[in-house]
Amino acid sequence: MNAFLIDAFEFCRLKEHRNGEIPVADLPRLAAEIVDPSGVLKWGLEGGKNALGYPQLNLAVSGAVKLTCQRCLQPFDFAILSDSILILAPDEASADEIEEALDDDSVDVIVGSKALDVLTLIEDEALLALPISPRHETCPDKGLPEPFKLPEKESPFSVLKTLKKS
Template sequence: MIAGFPGQTSMSAFVIDAFEFCRVKERREGRIAVCDLSRLAEESADKFGAIHWSLQGGSDNRGHSQLLLSVSGSVRLICQRCLTPFEFDVASDSVLVLARSDADADEIDAFLADDSVEVIVGSRTFNVAELIEDEALLTIPLSAKHDVCPDQLAPDVERGAEKVSPFAVLKSLKQ
């Protein structure tokens, strides 16, 4: 079951009328397992974890329908440096202004000229799970890496073991 929408158990049922949601200033929040978000699950090292979300409808000061979306949680990614899994914190707050068509979205976006606001096309069958998944995916770096990779070779160096030069090995073979 998808938390936050009682009675809805599948991704396809996770749908709202986005304009009505904004008009009545509705608020929902919940949790979706990473394994239920196919694109996010493909990016993760395993299917464990969850994304917590909240969605608030309303309007901006110009009367445009607006959604405030917050997502947080963690997913396990593969470090591109050392190829081991690590926890990555997903955290994002977005302001989404709704337009009725692509043309309207372009017009509103040009009018607002605000990079902190994203203009998207809303609908009466708006898939909230896809919106949450998109937002979580946008937080993941293109090349995920540990801040500091676990160093598997460091214990020998730290114990004072002297590193043997490959040229010294070749010299001993020559004799």
């Protein structure tokens, strides 16, 4: 049996907890978005119920990945620190109803199952944590070309100035 498959509703009912580390290279969609697939992501998953009694998963994912800066095209380390609350629904229609009832953007409603793939949840969470346009806060000066400057032109009025003196 796959260690990353859980019965999501039982996991929440029993208030189970799991955690571990997963190599970034084992997450193909994430590995395709980064410069270097080495390294690991730490994760933790905890089941329970929210205040309204809905089954809830708390997912935490952390680690560092290398991204390419969109300004200077140099690689840089990006820290993934993500905590999510996932409310479980038995089907899509129920998910929409629960989402509307909760009216809370900090909570995501997903369709749970008896064979929920935790690995997919971890990878989704890591992908959602990546910036749309990754950039250094301040790019390093590694051989960047000087900004292009046009040569200074002589003012057309300087000719008039010399005529006035004559």
